[in-house]
Amino acid sequence: MSSATALSWFARHELRLAWREWFAMMTGGRRKRARAAVIGLLSFAVLLHLPAWAVIGRFANLQLPLDKSSLIVMSATILLAWTLMLSQAIESVTRVFYARADLDLIMSSPATLANLFSVRIAAIALTVTVLALLFSTPFIDVLVFGGGARWLAAFGVVVAMGLSAAAVAIAVTILLFRLIGPARTRFVAQILAAIIGAGFVIALQVAAIMSYGTLSRITILTSGTFAEHAPDVDSIWWWPARAALGDSEALLLLLALSLMLLGSVMAIFSGHFADTAIDAAAYGRSGSKRAKQRPFRSGSRQQALRRKEFSLLWRDPWLISQTLMQLLYLVPPALLLWRSFADSSAAVTLITPVIVMAAGQLAGGLAWLTISGEDAPDLVATAPLTPSSVIRAKIEVVLLAIAVIFCPLIAALAFASPIQAAVSAAAVIISAASATAIQLWFRVQARRSQFRRRQTSSRLATFAEAFSSIGWAATAALLLTMPIAGLISGLITAGLVAVTWKFSPKHE
Numbered sequence: 001m002s003s004a005t006a007l008s009w010f011a012r013h014e015l016r017l018a019w020r021e022w023f024a025m026m027t028g029g030r031r032k033r034a035r036a037a038v039i040g041l042l043s044f045a046v047l048l049h050l051p052a053w054a055v056i057g058r059f060a061n062l063q064l065p066l067d068k069s070s071l072i073v074m075s076a077t078i079l080l081a082w083t084l085m086l087s088q089a090i091e092s093v094t095r096v097f098y099a100r101a102d103l104d105l106i107m108s109s110p111a112t113l114a115n116l117f118s119v120r121i122a123a124i125a126l127t128v129t130v131l132a133l134l135f136s137t138p139f140i141d142v143l144v145f146g147g148g149a150r151w152l153a154a155f156g157v158v159v160a161m162g163l164s165a166a167a168v169a170i171a172v173t174i175l176l177f178r179l180i181g182p183a184r185t186r187f188v189a190q191i192l193a194a195i196i197g198a199g200f201v202i203a204l205q206v207a208a209i210m211s212y213g214t215l216s217r218i219t220i221l222t223s224g225t226f227a228e229h230a231p232d233v234d235s236i237w238w239w240p241a242r243a244a245l246g247d248s249e250a251l252l253l254l255l256a257l258s259l260m261l262l263g264s265v266m267a268i269f270s271g272h273f274a275d276t277a278i279d280a281a282a283y284g285r286s287g288s289k290r291a292k293q294r295p296f297r298s299g300s301r302q303q304a305l306r307r308k309e310f311s312l313l314w315r316d317p318w319l320i321s322q323t324l325m326q327l328l329y330l331v332p333p334a335l336l337l338w339r340s341f342a343d344s345s346a347a348v349t350l351i352t353p354v355i356v357m358a359a360g361q362l363a364g365g366l367a368w369l370t371i372s373g374e375d376a377p378d379l380v381a382t383a384p385l386t387p388s389s390v391i392r393a394k395i396e397v398v399l400l401a402i403a404v405i406f407c408p409l410i411a412a413l414a415f416a417s418p419i420q421a422a423v424s425a426a427a428v429i430i431s432a433a434s435a436t437a438i439q440l441w442f443r444v445q446a447r448r449s450q451f452r453r454r455q456t457s458s459r460l461a462t463f464a465e466a467f468s469s470i471g472w473a474a475t476a477a478l479l480l481t482m483p484i485a486g487l488i489s490g491l492i493t494a495g496l497v498a499v500t501w502k503f504s505p506k507h508e
Contacts, residue, residue: 060142072227089169125167140158306393351409357473359432359469361465361469431469435465435468460500464500467493
């Protein structure tokens with residue numbers, strides 16, 4: 001096989017891997033679900049046009065030249081989308097280094113490693129860009145329908161954003177390998193991805209809280225103070241916003257810069273990419289690290305099982321990227337709570353639905369990891385415990401983890417408003433218990449590494465868990481403002497959970 005043929009084959013191989021990963025994520029690895037997955041994806045894309053219209057439909061009539069306030073809002077929205085792409089790209093690059101097991105195949109190729117890894121870098125950039133285009137299409141469709149064909153240029157902006165995000169992610173990840181080594185990079189990269197993904201939104205909310213006592217990001221973006229410190233309307237910083245509105249010169253410059261950035265990353269880091277992949281593979285296979293010897297711990301069987309579950313959660317290599325962003329979004333409510341002690345702001349009421357929804361979502365993820373994501377079910381089955389005792393210990397671990405995370409917030413809230421703290425505590429418990437129960441009713445045996453695909457095991461469970469968290473959050477907020485409406489919302493949400501149990505396999 002010639003070098004050119006090997007490169008062509010490797011490019012097809014990378015595209016096949018990306019397609020198989022996406023297909024497995026959508027269908028759970030079951031080919032019989034392919035038609036249902038396609039229908040569901042198309043239906044979701046159609047329905048997504050409704051919230052897209054509600055969110056950005058009013059901006060469809062914007063025309064160049066824009067005033068500075070409009071440029072700020074548009075540019076902030078584009079920057080937010082780019083940071084989310086960068087966060088996802090960093091996680092994807094990290095998974096390529098640690099989760100792929102094809103290094104021996106690559107090393108045996110007749111093509112040079114630098115060329116092969118240039119193809120892999122291009123494949124990563126293509127994957128990030130295609131996903132960005134898929135998610136942005138409904139929003140751009142709404143703008144095109146309301147404002148004309150000039151908004152089609154926004155697709156070019158999305159392409160430039162995807163290419164640049166992938167390039168920056170690859171450079172950052174390889175630099176982390178060189179600076180801190182493979183043993184720490186997986187951990188640090190996940191933290192960095194979560195901070196980047198949530199950091200911009202949190203920064204805006206923190207600024208809004210400190211300046212205006214509100215969680216609204218638009219308030220700070222449209223403020224006169226922000227506009228005074230922003231660059232002039234002719235600045236390079238506004239190129240993405242102008243390009244999205246149909247400025248062809250700005251669009252071509254953006255695309256050229258993103259391609260130059262990606263090409264530079266390929267030229268500089270393709271050789272380092274090979275060394276980094278080898279180091280990551282060697283780290284994954286290394287067994288030289290000796291575990292610390294610890295004395296035997298006495299205790300009951302239930303305590304031993306709880307310790308085992310806590311240890312697995314603590315050691316899970318991908319748990320940080322899956323849960324840290326949810327925890328970071330609790331920072332603005334905590335800051336708003338702290339500020340409320342000084343001025344008794346009524347905005348503190350907004351804290352309750354945020355923490356209730358976060359508790360439900362986090363409990364659902366942890367419940368899946370402990371109940372369904374068991375890598376050694378046969379070993380656990382041999383333990384001298386009844387199945388009900390095993391399940392109870394797993395549920396206790398989930399609820400204890402939720403308690404450790406949310407008790408400090410509830411305790412602080414009690415000083416500001418004891419009634420709100422009591423309502424929030426009850427709602428957090430109910431929301432976490434509901435999400436855990438749904439995962440218990442729809443549990444299926446799976447490996448922990450399949451956490452990202454857990455929504456494919458049961459669409460009903462996925463939607464029920466989401467609507468349950470939203471419903472209990474709305475119930476808690478309404479109980480504080482309109483108690484009668486809160487009771488009605490609580491009954492509706494409880495009915496939803498009951499219907500979910502009725503249709504669950506465990507009930508049948």
